[in-house]
Amino acid sequence: MSNAHAQGRLPKIRIRPEVIDKNLCCGCGACVGVCPTGVLSIDLNKSHVPLIDESKCTGCDLCYDVCPGRGYPVAKWVGLQRDEATRMFVDRGPVRKYLMGHSLDPEIRLNSASGGIATSLMLHLLETGQVDDVVVIGMENDRPVARLTHDPQVVRESVGSKYGPVPMLETLIPELRKQPRRIAMTVTPCQLGGWRRAVERIPKLRKSSVLTIGLFCGQVQSYDSLISIAATLGIQYPGDAKFTDWRYGPYPGSARFEFPDGTAVEKPLYPWLDVAVPHFSLNRCFLCPDGGNWLADMTLGDIHSGGNDETVTVCRTRRAVDVLASAQDAGRIALQEMTTSQVEQCVIRHISRSKMLPAIARNAWLEKMGKPHPAFDYDGEALFPGRLKLMAIFWVWKYRLTFWCRGGWRRAFLLNHPRVMEKTGHFLYYFPATIPGWKLAIRLKHKITAFRKTITSFFKFKKA
Ligand SMILES: Cc1cc2nc3c(=O)[nH]c(=O)nc-3n(C[C@H](O)[C@H](O)[C@H](O)COP(=O)(O)OP(=O)(O)OC[C@H]3O[C@@H](n4cnc5c(N)ncnc54)[C@H](O)[C@@H]3O)c2cc1C
Ligand code: SF4
Ligand code: SF4
Ligand code: SF4
Incomplete structure (x- = not known):
């Protein structure tokens, strides 16, 4: 605490002690x-976390009110925006249609994260x-930067996913306050949570019409992950x-580092995730x-199953169905309805088991322990009865093990030994499947x- 604070000359603001110092900021x-x-600013070359010049802060707490790092009421807000034609699934949220498809522009399809639907849809709009x-x-x-644009070339150049924190609302909110307009934006869930909180607090933002092209979101990593990914490739970064890119080239793509002479080295998605996710994903993402x-x-x-370059799309509102149909009619994108088994095997189903369930469980535990965590309004017991x-x-335990590896001397050791970091990352990323004998035990259980x-069916048959 600064002297000025101690002497009570500076206003008390909640965002620092309740979000930033508690490691809940998602940037x-x-x-x-x-x-x-x-008085707030973010310099991604230093950190995704905002810096505060508290000497000029008035203590209005607007920053705290709009902050999604502390959670936001998803169930309540979904309840307000649903209509009768939308089916509500406890684990998948509001659904009108499940579609999968790709851009009909071969260059966009090749360079995109999945099938290029996001980029082609925005160009069409x-x-x-x-x-x-x-x-x-x-x-x-x-570093990633947010751009509010109507230049098709800028949209094309922005294709692909950026898996680090992106402070897009620092640009967007002041722009739309100054000049309301009709926009479409790609957003991660927490960016959208921040946007929704800001719209509640600042009436002028309601004057803009916003189509939200949401992205499924597993995690983002702090930018020092790039140093370690590069180190596993023998490069000093x-x-x-x-x-230049997290997912360069054909699906699923590779992290790419380019040398001044134009040559490059790449690390395919799956091994780079091993390094990045367990060791560098934000604490907030685990929760x-x-x-x-x-x-x-x-x-x-991503479609994941079979690993091809298609974008899976859950239409949640009428507007989504309409704009996608108009892009398809205009020959920009190809779309088809997904079969039940495709839905069951892809991210739509995965995300509830690999993200929702763990986070709800961890937040409940942190609450019990009296530790800081983001607050959401999902009914965990109704979602996963008995489980x-x-x-x-x-x-x-997986969360605690991961953060134990990230702490103290283990951190310093792993940063100096990138190969060991990759191996522990792999172990933690796929845990418990990486416990020796685990796969055999599961196969035996199935048998x-x-x-x-x-x-049982033989005896039933005999009895009959
Ligand atoms: C941080 C992050 C995590 C993700 N996690 C998963 C996951 O776990 N499972 C899964 O199936 N899919 C995940 N996705 C979504 C997936 O990577 C693709 O973005 C999505 O399938 C759309 O693909 P596309 O080919 O249609 O998009 P593209 O045509 O390649 O366009 C992607 C658009 O997203 C925008 N964008 C890129 N990064 C960001 C960002 N950080 N914030 C806001 N907008 C951004 C770009 O400007 C571009 O316009 C994630 C995406 C992001 C950004
Ligand atoms: S929004 Fe208000 S409380 Fe937050 S930093 Fe700015 S002046 Fe201070
Ligand atoms: S509003 Fe966003 S960037 Fe600011 S503290 Fe909260 S999560 Fe971090
Ligand atoms: S996992 Fe959640 S907190 Fe992390 S970037 Fe994605 S939406 Fe934000």
């Missing part, structure tokens, strides 16, 4: 975008005058090379149940269950 930029005195501007995330000096982006007009993700308590033990079923 959305909402606080920076709303601050009336401009601009071309047909359905929106004035779109918000996209491009790259500048190795920053220094030797520039970082985030909203990976399905229930508040968006639509949620886009929550049992699974909580597993998910809490015993199948054998039991055969015996």
Whole structure:
């Protein structure tokens, strides 16, 4: 605490002690975008967390009010925006249609994260005058930047997912306050949570019409993950090379580092996730149940099963169904309805088991322990009847093990030994499947269950 604070000369603001110091910030930029005195700023080269010049802060707490780092009421807000034609699934949120598809522009499809639906849809909306501007995330000096634009070239150049925190609301909120307009934006769930909180607090933001192209979201990592990913490739970063992309090239793509002479090295998605997720994902992401982006007009993700370049799209509102149909009619994108088995095997189903359940379980545990955590309004017991308590033990222990590896001397050791970091990352990322004998035990369990079923049906048949 500064001297001025101690002497009571500076106002008390809640965002620092309740969000930033508690490691709950996700770097959305909402606080920076709303601050009336401009005393907040984010420098992604240092950290995704806002810096505060408290000597000029008035203590209005607007930054705290709009902050999604402390959670937001998903169930309540979904209840307000649903209509009768939308079916509500306890684990998948509001659904009108499940679609999968891709861009009909081969260049966009190749360079996109999944099938290029997001980029092609935004180009179509601009071309047909359905929106004035779109918000996209491009790259500048190795870091993502938000751009509010109507230039098709900028939209094309911004294709692909950026898996680091992006403070897009620091740009968007002041722009739309100054000049309301019709926009479409790609958003992660927490960015959208921050936007919704800001709209509640600042009436002028309601004058803009916003189509939200939500992204399924597993996690983002702090930017020091790039140093370690590069180290596993034998490169010193920053220094030797520039970082250009998380998912360069054909699906699923690779992290790419480019040298000054134009040559490059790449690390395919799956090994780079091993390094990045367990060791560098934000604490807030481990506690985030909203990976399905229930508040968006639509949620886009990877098909995963079979690993091809298609975008899975959950249409959540009427507007989503309409704009996608108009882009398809205009020959921009190809779409088809998903079969039940495709829905069951892809991110739509996965995200509730791998993100929602763990986060709800961890938040419940943190609450019990009196520790800081984001507050959401999901009814955990209704979502996962009977499973929550049992699974909580597993998910809490995995979380604790992960953060134990990230602490103290273990951190320093792993940073100096990138290969060991990759191996521990792999172990933690796929845990418990990486416990020796685990896969064999699961296969045995399946065999015993199948054998039991055969015996039971044989005796039933004999009896009949
Ligand atoms: C941080 C993050 C985590 C994700 N996690 C998962 C996951 O776990 N499982 C899954 O199936 N899918 C996940 N996705 C979604 C997936 O990576 C694709 O973005 C989605 O399938 C759309 O693909 P596309 O080819 O249609 O998009 P593209 O045509 O490639 O366009 C992507 C658009 O997203 C915008 N964008 C990129 N990064 C960000 C960002 N950080 N914040 C806001 N907008 C951004 C770009 O400006 C671009 O316009 C994630 C995306 C992000 C950004
Ligand atoms: S309390 Fe008000 S003035 Fe201070 S940082 Fe937050 S928004 Fe800005
Ligand atoms: S508003 Fe966003 S950037 Fe600001 S503290 Fe909260 S989560 Fe972090
Ligand atoms: S996992 Fe949740 S908290 Fe993390 S970036 Fe995605 S939406 Fe935000």
